[in-house]
Amino acid sequence: MPELPEVETVRLSLAEQVLGAEIEGVQVHHPDAVLAPPPGRWQDLLAGAAITGTGRRGKYLFLALHQPNLADDMVLLVHLRMTGRLLVVPGDEPLEKHTHVQIGLSGGRDLRFVDTRRFGRLAVLPMAHLGPVAAAAGLAPSSNDEDLDGGARSSVKEAAAALDWFQVREALPPGLWTLGPEPLSRDFTPSYLARQLEGRKAPIKRLLLDQRLVAGLGNIYVDEALFRSRIHPARSAGSLTRAEIRRLHKAIGQVLQEGIAWRGTTFSDFVDSESRPGDMGRRLQVFRRQGEPCPKCGTTIEKTRLAGRGTHFCPRCQA
DNA sequence: CGTATGCCCTGCGCGC
DNA sequence: TGCGCGCAGGGCATAC
Numbered sequence: 001m002p003e004l005p006e007v008e009t010v011r012l013s014l015a016e017q018v019l020g021a022e023i024e025g026v027q028v029h030h031p032d033a034v035l036a037p038p039p040g041r042w043q044d045l046l047a048g049a050a051i052t053g054t055g056r057r058g059k060y061l062f063l064a065l066h067q068p069n070l071a072d073d074m075v076l077l078v079h080l081r082m083t084g085r086l087l088v089v090p091g092d093e094p095l096e097k098h099t100h101v102q103i104g105l106s107g108g109r110d111l112r113f114v115d116t117r118r119f120g121r122l123a124v125l126p127m128a129h130l131g132p133v134a135a136a137a138g139l140a141p142s143s144n145d146e147d148l149d150g151g152a153r154s155s156v157k158e159a160a161a162a163l164d165w166f167q168v169r170e171a172l173p174p175g176l177w178t179l180g181p182e183p184l185s186r187d188f189t190p191s192y193l194a195r196q197l198e199g200r201k202a203p204i205k206r207l208l209l210d211q212r213l214v215a216g217l218g219n220i221y222v223d224e225a226l227f228r229s230r231i232h233p234a235r236s237a238g239s240l241t242r243a244e245i246r247r248l249h250k251a252i253g254q255v256l257q258e259g260i261a262w263r264g265t266t267f268s269d270f271v272d273s274e275s276r277p278g279d280m281g282r283r284l285q286v287f288r289r290q291g292e293p294c295p296k297c298g299t300t301i302e303k304t305r306l307a308g309r310g311t312h313f314c315p316r317c318q319a
Numbered sequence: 320c321g322t323a324t325g326c327c328c329t330g331c332g333c334g335c
Numbered sequence: 336t337g338c339g340c341g342c343a344g345g346g347c348a349t350a351c
Contacts, residue, residue, distance in 0.1 A: 001344065059345080081345055083329080098329085117328045119345070175346065202322070211346080219344070268331090268343095308324080309344065 002080040004183065004216030005259025005280065006270050007059050010086055013272035014063070015054045017088045018111060023049045023065070025104040033100035033113060035123040036171035037164065045124060046103070049074065055137030058179045058215030061086070064127060064139050071158045073127040073141045075134065078113070079173065083269040084120025087112045116269065125168045126158075133176060179215040183252050188214060190249040197237040197245065204240065204248075205233035206307035217252070220265055220287045223312045225251040227286045232318040233311050258283060286312040 002010070023046045028039035037045065046065065052073070053064035063076040078086060091110045095102070101113040101122055113122060127134050127141050134141075181187035196213050197204070207213055208222045217225075226233050229247035231240065240248070264270055264278030267288065271277050285295050290303035294314040304311050 003345095079345085082343080115328095116330070117344090119328065173346075200321090206322090209345085310342090 001082050001218055001220065001267075002084065002264070002270055003059060003218035003221050003259075004056075004256055005221070005262075006264035006278065007056055007061050007080065007216070008260050009264040009272050009278060010080070011054050011056045011061055013274050013276070014061075014086060014088070014111075017109075017273055018051050018063075018105060019054065021051050021109070022106040023047060023051070023103055024106060027102040027104075028100070029095075029102060030100035030118070032118060033115065033120065033122055035121050035173070036168040037124060042101075042124065045074070046076075051105075052142055053139055055134070055139040057133055057137040057176075057182070058211055059218070060137070060176060060179075062130075062134070062137050062139055064141075065124075066142050069157065074124055075127045075130055075139065077123045077125065077172070077176075079121050080115070081117070081119035081121070083117040084113065084115040085269065085271060086273050087114060087271070087275060088273045089275075111273075121173065123168065123172055125172065129169060133179070136182070175211055178212050180211060180213045181215065183214050183216055183256055188249075188252075190246050193249050194242065194245045197240055200237040202237055203234045203306055204231060204237045205309075205311060207237050208252075209307060209309070214252070216256070219309045220284065221252075221255050221259060223287045224255045224284055227313060227318060228255060230317050230319070233306050233313055286314060288312065 026042040026046045028034055028042050031039045048069065049065040049067040051063055052066045055062040059079060061078040065074040065076055067074060089110050089112060091104055091108045096114050098116045099112050099114045103111040105111055127139060197207065200207060205222055205226065208217050225248060228251035229244065231244055231248060259265065259280045262278060262280040262283060263272065265280040265284065266277035267281060286301050289301045290312055292301055294301055294317060297314065297316050299314055299316040301312060302315050
């Protein structure tokens with residue numbers, strides 16, 4: 001299940017592999033995988049575009065696309081959800097089952113979106129319409145002024161018009177516009193976290209999974225951060241002391257950094273764009289370790305259900 | 320507004 | 336060996 005470290009791992013490997021590549025063709029094999037524009041428009045819209053940048057915001061991954069025909073840069077938005085994979089493979093490789101979108105690149109390679117469970121989604125939109133989200137994701141538009149002469153200029157269309165962006169905007173996931181701060185940025189401070197938790201009765205785990213509070217945490221890293229800060233996942237958020245909030249804030253940063261450093265957690269599906277699994281799984285201290293001894297105190301790790309999710313914790317360390 | 324629930328979807332592991 | 340069932344869960348619609 002790709003969370004922030006897994007999405008960042010995919011972004012980094014994609015940047016190595018496809019930055020500067022040109023898109024030669026697009027085939028949408030499963031229409032449900034694309035939110036917008038309609039599947040039939042992808043080929044014309046993307047063919048000839050160059051991949052000029054990568055970005056990430058929470059669990060959303062972005063590729064910046066520079067199409068010489070268009071006045072504005074575009075963005076390919078990807079959410080991997082549970083089992084989505086973005087793979088770069090030789091273009092003549094047989095299509096793996098559940099390959100929903102196939103993007104042919106210069107150099108005879110394919111960028112493929114493969115997703116067993118079909119929860120993942122792709123979209124193309126004008127970069128300008130991502131607004132502040134684009135900047136927060138680390139995307140910067142490139143100018144078309146330099147590579148157009150007067151004749152070409154008159155034929156340039158705006159990406160907004162080409163994409164019928166009103167429809168595109170309607171189709172985008174609403175959660176994209178309400179993401180909380182990046183947990184590894186300066187915006188995510190202990191005092192911000194304290195303000196968000198103040199007076200809240202909900203279990204701390206449920207709030208940490210809410211992308212509006214902080215962007216990019218999922219089930220794995222929430223369980224790990226709560227273990228490392230010695231807080232029971234069912235604790236009422238408003239009952240956390242200042243010391244506990246400081247510990248939690250620190251643990252969130254550490255566990256995410258560690259996840260990125262080890263290139264993500266692989267249980268079954270997750271791989272980066274070179275199909276390499278991540279090594280963080282063996283570093284996890286409680287997630288999917290029910291029945292094993294707690295690495296700190298030896299007590300048997302338990303698994304319960306909280307906020308609709310499997311929840312792992314040490315009943316002794318996390319009082 | 321805050322919170323709880325069900326849905327989407329496929330593969331896998333379990334019990335019989 | 337085969338079959339059916341439950342589980343896995345991110346995000347969102349819906350209900351209260």
